[in-house]
Amino acid sequence: MHVTTRGGIFTRAFGTPPRDGEPTVVLVHGLGLSGRYFVPLARRLAAQGARVLVPDLPGNARSRGAAGRAPTVAEHARALAHWHRQHSLGPVLLVANSVGCQVAAALAARHPDMVSRLVLVGPALDPAVPAWRQCALLIKDAPREPLRLFGIAVSDYLVTGLPRCAAEYRHALRDAAWSFEAHLEQVHAPTLVVRGEGDPLASPSWTRRVASLVGDGRTAEIPGAAHAAHYSAPDAMATLIQKFTADGPGGPA
Structure with missing residues (x-):
């Protein structure tokens, strides 16, 4: 792994430059976090031969100084598009988790030339679920995750700052209510929607709806x-992504 910072956005890089016709993989973290919890997946994808970039979104963790306040989902998507141009990337395989899925959907809808395929892991937030219930489900999820992830998350939230995390949550709720599904309807890149069997936030019915849109x-x-x-x-996850990228459009559901 090596790191770069351009325009205030801290980025972890894994693997070697992609061969002709193979996309770079970009991993997009969730609300208030950093790309650190994507490192195990990034290493496995790089071992398969992929070039993997893992940015900390502006205002978050090691890119906190890139934004003076908590960016909206739309602002994150614009910043990610600018970062994409700075790195001279072609169409990428975009993998996102949780609220990062809203950022990924906004980017893919507004800049279809930048995204060849999309993988949404545990997409949040379901607009049919009230905000208080979303918080309760996040708390319910915590003991189901590895203990080490809890430490990473707490550390990242403290670096990002709890007031910013709260502001980003409000932005994400607004985006879920007004924009997320509309953005999904504009996405034409092949998309894989993945949930963990025990994920309380991304229910099976919501996961199917995201894929149907x-x-x-x-x-x-x-x-x-x-x-x-x-x-x-x-x-x-790496095996799923490898199989997904090998499938043609309209591949196995």
Whole structure:
């Protein structure tokens, strides 16, 4: 792994430059976090031969100084598009978790030329679920995750700052209510929607709905995992992604 910082956005890089015709993989973290909890998956994808970039979104963790306040979902998507241009990337395989799925959907909808395929892991937030219930489900998820992830999350939230985390949550709720599903309907890149079997936030019905809204969507479930399935089951996730990228459009559901 090596790191770079451009425009205030801290980025972890794994693997070697992709061969012709192979996309770079970009991993997008959830609310208030950093890319650290994507490192196990990034290492496995790099071992398969992929070039993997893991940015900390502006205002979060080691990119906290890149934003003077908590950015909205739309602002995160714009910043990610600018970061994409700075790194001279072609169409990428975009993998996102939780609220990061809202950022990924906004980017794919507004800049379809930047995204070749999309993987949404534990997509949040379901607009049909009240805000208080979302918080309760997040608390319910905590003991289902590896203890080490709890330490990473707490550390990242403290670096990002709890007031910013709260502001980002409000922004995410607003985006879920007004924009997320509309963005999904504009996504035509092949999309895989993944949930951990024990994920209380991304229910099976919501996961199926997310997949049904995009132009070419399919679903998968990882046994024994919860909301951060990419962290607790990185080998299974890497295998799913490898199979997904090998399938053509309209592949297995």
